[in-house]
Amino acid sequence: MKTEANILHSCEWEPALVSALQRGHLPEEVSRHVASCPACTDTAIVWGYLHDVEQDAADADQLPAPGLIWWRAQLAERRKLASRSVASIQIVQNAAIALAAILAVTLLALYAQTFTQIPALLLEGIAACFLFSLPVAGLLYFWARSER
Numbered sequence: 001m002k003t004e005a006n007i008l009h010s011c012e013w014e015p016a017l018v019s020a021l022q023r024g025h026l027p028e029e030v031s032r033h034v035a036s037c038p039a040c041t042d043t044a045i046v047w048g049y050l051h052d053v054e055q056d057a058a059d060a061d062q063l064p065a066p067g068l069i070w071w072r073a074q075l076a077e078r079r080k081l082a083s084r085s086v087a088s089i090q091i092v093q094n095a096a097i098a099l100a101a102i103l104a105v106t107l108l109a110l111y112a113q114t115f116t117q118i119p120a121l122l123l124e125g126i127a128a129c130f131l132f133s134l135p136v137a138g139l140l141y142f143w144a145r146s147e148r
């Protein structure tokens with residue numbers, strides 16, 4: 001790095017340049033000088049940076065009240081926790097349904113031979129009961145889910 005870069009130069013045009021920048025309009029002769037003078041170029045860059053910082057600070061003043069931001073963050077956190085707890089309930093519910101289905105299939109497989117000895121009419125009755133209870137169970141399941 002050059003040592004020259006750390007040396008602060010000053011220029012007799014600087015006050016005119018700063019006041020022109022504050023007015024927001026650079027006269028032709030000032031802008032021609034800035035293009036040829038490193039010190040005034042630096043001054044213009046620094047002034048632009050400070051102006052941006054000032055603008056950002058002014059924009060920050062237009063944020064909502066801190067209390068409102070805090071309240072919204074709390075609400076978002078609570079909603080996140082609520083959805084997480086509902087998700088765990090649904091996982092348990094689905095696991096219970098899957099377990100019941102597995103149990104039913106296992107029992108059916110284990111007692112399949114016994115079923116052949118049961119009179120056909122009784123088997124048909126059991127099948128009919130099962131078939132009619134399925135849509136009802138499905139309806140109850142979806143009704144319970146839609147409550148949330």
Ligand SMILES: [Zn+2]
Binds near residue numbers: 011
């Ligand atoms: Zn200059």
